[in-house]
Every structure is written in structure tokens, then in C-alpha cells.
Amino acid sequence: MGVALYRVDDRLVHGQVVIGWGRPLGVRFIALVDPAVRASSWEQDLYRMAVPDGVEVFFADVAEAITLLPEWEADRRAGVVITGDLETMAALYTARPDLVNRINLGGIHHRADRTERLRYLYLAPEEEALLRRLDAAGAELSAQDLPTTPAVPLDEILP
Amino acid sequence: MTPRTAALIRLYGVQAAWTYERMAGIGVGHASAPLLRDLYAASAPAERRAAVARSAEFFNSHPYLAGIAVGAVVRAERDGVDPAQISRLRIALSGPLGAIGDQLIWAGQVPALMGLALAASPWAGAWVVGALLVAHNVARLLLTSWGLDLGLREGLGVGSALSRSWIAQRASDAQRVAAFGVGLATPIAAWQLLGDARPAAWAIVGAITLVGSVLALAPGTRSHVSGLRVGLGLLAVAGVVIGGMP
Numbered sequence: 126m127g128v129a130l131y132r133v134d135d136r137l138v139h140g141q142v143v144i145g146w147g148r149p150l151g152v153r154f155i156a157l158v159d160p161a162v163r164a165s166s167w168e169q170d171l172y173r174m175a176v177p178d179g180v181e182v183f184f185a186d187v188a189e190a191i192t193l194l195p196e197w198e199a200d201r202r203a204g205v206v207i208t209g210d211l212e213t214m215a216a217l218y219t220a221r222p223d224l225v226n227r228i229n230l231g232g233i234h235h236r237a238d239r240t241e242r243l244r245y246l247y248l249a250p251e252e253e254a255l256l257r258r259l260d261a262a263g264a265e266l267s268a269q270d271l272p273t274t275p276a277v278p279l280d281e282i283l284p
Numbered sequence: 285m286t287p288r289t290a291a292l293i294r295l296y297g298v299q300a301a302w303t304y305e306r307m308a309g310i311g312v313g314h315a316s317a318p319l320l321r322d323l324y325a326a327s328a329p330a331e332r333r334a335a336v337a338r339s340a341e342f343f344n345s346h347p348y349l350a351g352i353a354v355g356a357v358v359r360a361e362r363d364g365v366d367p368a369q370i371s372r373l374r375i376a377l378s379g380p381l382g383a384i385g386d387q388l389i390w391a392g393q394v395p396a397l398m399g400l401a402l403a404a405s406p407w408a409g410a411w412v413v414g415a416l417l418v419a420h421n422v423a424r425l426l427l428t429s430w431g432l433d434l435g436l437r438e439g440l441g442v443g444s445a446l447s448r449s450w451i452a453q454r455a456s457d458a459q460r461v462a463a464f465g466v467g468l469a470t471p472i473a474a475w476q477l478l479g480d481a482r483p484a485a486w487a488i489v490g491a492i493t494l495v496g497s498v499l500a501l502a503p504g505t506r507s508h509v510s511g512l513r514v515g516l517g518l519l520a521v522a523g524v525v526i527g528g529m530p
Contacts, residue, residue: 136344139379140386161372168376170443174452175379209375234342235305244304 126151126203128194128224133214134207134231137162138175138182141231142205145271153180153202156193158217159209160186187213191220198224211252218264228259230268230282242282245270253283288432290318291354295428298350306342312350312357312374313340319358319436335361338370345378346385351428353377355435356442363439373440380446384455392458393423395515399465403472460501466515467493492521 129150134142137157146152155176162168163186173182185193190206194217197204206225208214211233218225232245239247246268248256260266260279269276298311316339324332339357343350353374360370401416408415438445446452471486471493496518 136375136378139344140382143379143383144386162376165372167440167443168372170447171376171380174443174447175383177383234307241305247305 127198127200128156128206129203130205130229131214131217131225131227132205132207132229132231133209133211133233135209135234136232137207137209138172141271142207143176143180145273146205147177147180149272150205151203152205154183154197154200154204155180156183156185156190156197156204156206158185158187158190158206158213160213162209163189187216190217194221194224211255215255215259218259218262222263226263227265228267229276230266231270243268243277246282248283256283287318287322288436291315292351292425292429292432294318295351295354295432298347306340307344308347308350309340309343311347312343312354313337315350315354316340316358319354320361323358323362334367338367341371341374343374343378345381346389348389348424348427349381349385349431351432352381352435352442352446355432355437356439357435359436359439365440369440373442377442380443384446384451388451388455388458392455392462393420395462396458396465399462399467399469399515402469403465406472406476463515464497464501467496467518470515470518492518 129152130146132142132146137159138155142155143152147155157172162172163184169182169184172184176182183193183197194206197206206217208217214225214228218228230246233239233247233252234245235241235247236249238249239252240249241247256266256279266279267276268279268282294311294315294317298308298315301310301314302308303310313336317336320332320335320339324335338361339354343353345353356373356377357370360373365373397416397420401412405412434445434449435442471490475486
């Protein structure tokens with residue numbers, strides 16, 4: 126099975142991931158790639174509470190994730206890899222473009238320097254530039270908050 | 285009125301200013317304001333305004349548990365925690381509070397009360413609607429009050445406190461009670477609606493209800509059987525069975 130979804134979502138582990146994607150994909154592990162959470166035991170306590178019994182949660186920083194990506198891909202269970210920002214996902218893609226080839230933009234929310242592109246996707250100019258670079262490098266990028274909503278390809282988000 | 289009471293009242297309207305931009309953030313900021321005003325009473329107005337603005341940033345969780353986040357954030361402000369870490373606390377609380385709240389309230393308490401009220405309706409009449417509303421809102425008040433106090437007491441340690449508290453286990457139990465309530469209500473509601481149906485139909489519905497209740501309560505199956513699944517399944521089967529009876 127391996128990694129069924131590479132998702133960028135600044136809310137990290139929450140209902141859309143656990144229930145919305147987790148149930149239809151049969152997700153049994155979630156890899157949260159976030160250096161701050163990796164270093165924070167109280168945050169890890171909270172995220173563990175957000176997942177139901179039977180779903181394992183891994184916490185990794187970028188370097189650990191790059192090392193562990195082949196292991197996650199070879200896992201017999203279905204899993205989701207989540208990053209809280211585009212930069213982290215871009216680092217994973219840059220290291221292993223053969224594995225991280227389809228990236229789901231699941232939720233990047235309001236910030237003062239960001240512009241609304243979709244109701245759940247707000248992008249700063251440097252984030253838009255990063256998405257264009259990833260696109261040019263061959264990554265398949267689309268926005269989709271839930272499996273029941275249509276995926277929006279990057280060329281519709283940033284025409 | 286004390287700042288805590290004001291915050292408690294404001295938490296009832298935590299979704300009143302819900303937007304895709306900040307979701308429940310503005311409601312959380314509004315609920316936090318009385319506590320922050322009290323906390324920053326001796327500080328410069330700019331400091332207080334900055335704290336209120338921080339508390340109104342993007343936030344999303346179950347509305348009935350938002351008090352936990354309000355309390356934890358205010359306590360973290362009181363403890364002088366770095367603002368960036370407070371923002372991370374808000375984000376980290378969103379997922380678990382949403383997941384626990386969905387299980388405890390939407391998949392637990394609400395269908396449980398609806399099912400039990402429906403089951404009692406032939407004998408209690410219209411009064412059961414009032415009792416349902418009172419029970420639901422009293423439970424919400426107690427839950428919100430408990431959550432606000434937990435957050436105010438624990439601050440950054442609220443995650444560990446939550447995992448030690450009753451709430452995670454009760455969220456699971458609430459779904460089993462919901463399964464029982466809906467299973468109980470289904471044949472009674474069917475009896476009310478189709479009082480002249482053949483006895484065989486009632487026997488079938490009773491058997492289905494019994495099986496559903498056992499599945500929802502037995503240790504081996506209860507983790508797979510939510511109140512919603514049992515309720516919808518029983519409704520569908522009962523509808524087919526009764527609808528197919530001549």
C-alpha cells in the first residue's frame with residue numbers, strides 16, 4: 126500500500142485528514158513531517174489524540190523523513206504524509222522526486238501576506254513562485270480538501 | 285460579571301462570525317477578550333490588543349470544546365509563553381478538539397438524546413422535546429465550563445491533561461449510548477408511524493435492534509460500530525422490511 130497521499134495542510138492532523146481521507150483510503154499510519162512538532166512532546170501528545178485507535182502516527186523532521194520515505198512507501202499499510210507548509214514538502218520532493226510525485230494542497234489558510242486562491246488555499250507570492258518551480262520540475266500538484274470534492278489542478282489555481 | 289462568566293457566555297456564540305478565512309478564530313478571540321482584558325489590565329493597551337489579535341487568528345475545532353483552547357491560550361499568555369508557540373498551541377489543539385468533539389457530540393450525545401427522546405415520545409408526548417433541549421444545553425454548559433477551566437489550569441500542558449481526563453474515553457462511550465438510543469427508538473418510532481403493521485414485522489425489527497445493540501456494545505465489535513452506522517443501518521433495514529410487508 127504505502128503512502129497514499131502527500132498532503133500540505135497547515136492544520137496538520139485533523140478531521141479532514143483522519144476521517145475525510147483516512148476512511149476512504151483505509152489509512153493506518155500518518156507521518157507528520159514538521160521540525161517544530163518533532164521537537165515538542167506536548168504537541169505530539171495532542172496530535173496523537175486526534176487519531177482513532179488503529180492509526181499510528183510518526184513524527185519526523187525533514188532529514189528523518191527523507192531517510193524514512195522509502196520505508197513508508199514500502200509499508201504494507203496505507204498512509205498519509207503531511208507537512209504544514211510548502212517549503213517542507215518541496216524539500217521532500219527535491220530529495221525524492223521519484224516518490225513524492227503527486228502533491229495534494231489540502232489547506233493553507235489566511236495570513237496577512239497571502240491572497241485567497243480557493244476557500245481553503247491562501248498563497249503568498251513566494252509560495253506561488255515555489256509552486257511554479259515545483260510544477261516546472263515535474264511535480265503533479267492539485268488542490269483538494271476532501272476526496273468528495275473535485276481536485277483543482279495548479280494551472281487553474283495559478284492561471 | 286466575572287471575566288470567566290463573560291467568556292463562558294461568549295463561547296455560546298463561538299461560530300457566530302465563522303468565515304473560511306479564520307473559521308472560528310474570531311469567535312475564539314471574542315470569547316478570550318474578557319479574560320485577556322483582565323490579564324492585561326495593568327499593561328499598555330497595545331499589548332492587550334496584540335494578545336486579542338493573536339487569539340483571533342485562524343482556529344477550527346468542535347465549537348463545544350473551543351473553551352479548552354480559549355483557556356489554554358489565555359493561560360499561556362499569562363505564563364508569558366512566546367507568541368509563536370501560542371500560535372502553535374492553537375493549531376495543535378484544532379485537530380484533537382475537533383476529533384473528540386465530533387465523536388462525543390455529533391456521533392454521541394446528539395444521536396443518543398434524539399434516540400432516547402424519540403423512544404420516550406409515545407409516553408412523554410411533546411414534553412420530551414423540551415427535555416431534550418434542556419438536557420443538551422445543560423450538558424453543553426457543563427462541558428464548556430469544564431473545558432474553559434481545564435485550559436486555564438493547564439496552559440501548554442493541556443494535551444497531557446486531556447489525554448488523562450475522562451473525555452477521550454467518554455467520547456467512545458457516547459457513541460455506544462447513541463447506538464443503543466437509536467436502536468431503541470427505531471422500532472418505537474416505527475410502531476408509532478405504522479401501528480397496524482403485521483406482528484412479524486415487529487419481530488424482525490426487534491431482532492435487528494437486538495443484533496445492532498449487541499454489536500455496538502460487545503468488546504469485539506464496538507470499535508467498528510458507531511451510533512450513526514447502527515442507526516442508519518437499522519433505519520434502512522426496517523424501512524425495507526416494513527415497506528415490503530403487505
